[in-house]
Amino acid sequence: MTTHVIRTAIVNAMIVTADPLVPVIAGGTVVIEGERIAGVYSANDPLSVENADETIDAEGGILHPALINAHSHLAMTVFRGAADDRNLQGFLERILPLEAEDLDEVAVRAGIRVAIAESFLAGSTTALDMYFWPEVAAATAREAGFRLLCAPTVVGFPVPDCGSFAERIEQISEHPAEWVMAHGTYTMTTDELHAVSAIRSEQSARFTIHAAENQAEVDDVRSRTGYSPIGLLREAGLLGPTSVLAHAVVLDDDEVDLLGTTKTAIAHCPISNLKLASGICRVHDLLRAGATVALGTDGPSSSNDLDLYEVMRFTALLAKQRSGDASELPAADVFAMATVQGARALGLEGRTGVIAPGFDADLVLLDPDSPGLTPMVDPVASLVYAAGRHDVTDVWSRGRRVVAGRTLTTINLHQALLDLRAVAAKWIDKEVGK
Numbered sequence: 001m002t003t004h005v006i007r008t009a010i011v012n013a014m015i016v017t018a019d020p021l022v023p024v025i026a027g028g029t030v031v032i033e034g035e036r037i038a039g040v041y042s043a044n045d046p047l048s049v050e051n052a053d054e055t056i057d058a059e060g061g062i063l064h065p066a067l068i069n070a071h072s073h074l075a076m077t078v079f080r081g082a083a084d085d086r087n088l089q090g091f092l093e094r095i096l097p098l099e100a101e102d103l104d105e106v107a108v109r110a111g112i113r114v115a116i117a118e119s120f121l122a123g124s125t126t127a128l129d130m131y132f133w134p135e136v137a138a139a140t141a142r143e144a145g146f147r148l149l150c151a152p153t154v155v156g157f158p159v160p161d162c163g164s165f166a167e168r169i170e171q172i173s174e175h176p177a178e179w180v181m182a183h184g185t186y187t188m189t190t191d192e193l194h195a196v197s198a199i200r201s202e203q204s205a206r207f208t209i210h211a212a213e214n215q216a217e218v219d220d221v222r223s224r225t226g227y228s229p230i231g232l233l234r235e236a237g238l239l240g241p242t243s244v245l246a247h248a249v250v251l252d253d254d255e256v257d258l259l260g261t262t263k264t265a266i267a268h269c270p271i272s273n274l275k276l277a278s279g280i281c282r283v284h285d286l287l288r289a290g291a292t293v294a295l296g297t298d299g300p301s302s303s304n305d306l307d308l309y310e311v312m313r314f315t316a317l318l319a320k321q322r323s324g325d326a327s328e329l330p331a332a333d334v335f336a337m338a339t340v341q342g343a344r345a346l347g348l349e350g351r352t353g354v355i356a357p358g359f360d361a362d363l364v365l366l367d368p369d370s371p372g373l374t375p376m377v378d379p380v381a382s383l384v385y386a387a388g389r390h391d392v393t394d395v396w397s398r399g400r401r402v403v404a405g406r407t408l409t410t411i412n413l414h415q416a417l418l419d420l421r422a423v424a425a426k427w428i429d430k431e432v433g434k
């Protein structure tokens, strides 16, 4: 017995493929079969959509690969607005006690569900996510059809879902996962970092960590260990193409070269960096040196949203400003960071981030009648310099239409918002009561 695989044809789309060989196909058609893209056709291709179960007319709207969030703490929607107008150290001083007191599995479930709703509605279907109770987050993501890459977070002190560093290492050695996630060089000792490196090598896992986010962190790590955060990671054997460093803002020239020659991936989070006054990452230098640079929102309590269109725009504008050259980091390069380079950083190259046959059908359709996208001279530039999440009408995540006509299909948004308000009320009420 064979099961029928649903075929959906999206016709008359301005396809922005993220494939440098054919970046844009005007009036094109994408056929989705099950979870995958079965075919991509130009307006002139003879094609048959008669056997499609469903045909969607894009009416000339942009169809682009879903955006990839390379660094997040999605369930921190619970603490959105809890720690504004503070630098990184002030932010942590505020957030860590709140997490210790008010975070549990129920809060993580409510927090991540709303974060996934927000991500879908902002054209993103994949995130590399570091937070507590990852098994709860993963189950919620599976239900909603979101690709969540997560694992337990290693920290050098007790955290809400784990009593000690040793307990966490034991847990990871008993349950190997695709990722090993360590919080930061400033929240662990050198010995702990070496232990993480050993287990990571043993399990051939991918690795992610916060690193070199601001000057105070770099000074602290240097005075404690004698190394900068990047130097410490090199010394521990934690750089390379399967490592993702979040931020990498404070780098000297040698460190930029090192991250380039080791092909380390950076998750650039410009909005979080600006809001915490951490500094501006040398994205153009890192790309030139050979590093992979992907984009992230960081957690919604430091950024404070999950909008990768804004992240793309800030990335382009900051690179131009920082280099003093308006031609620096053109739109196509920034779009690649949110798609192809994001996929490479996360070990998903060839699976997502491009609209081409065989790739997962992770797709976003934008409103053809958006005033802000009219006229459209260069669709890629429109995406980076003008598009926003308000333009998103439909989203497919591995072939599943998770947003249809601006409505979420796998999440009951009303209930999800009620649940999040209820858990957030625990800390908000205490604040009001003070």
Ligand SMILES: [Zn+2]
Pocket (backbone or CB within 6 Å): 071, 072, 073, 210, 246, 298, 299
């Ligand atoms: Zn972060």
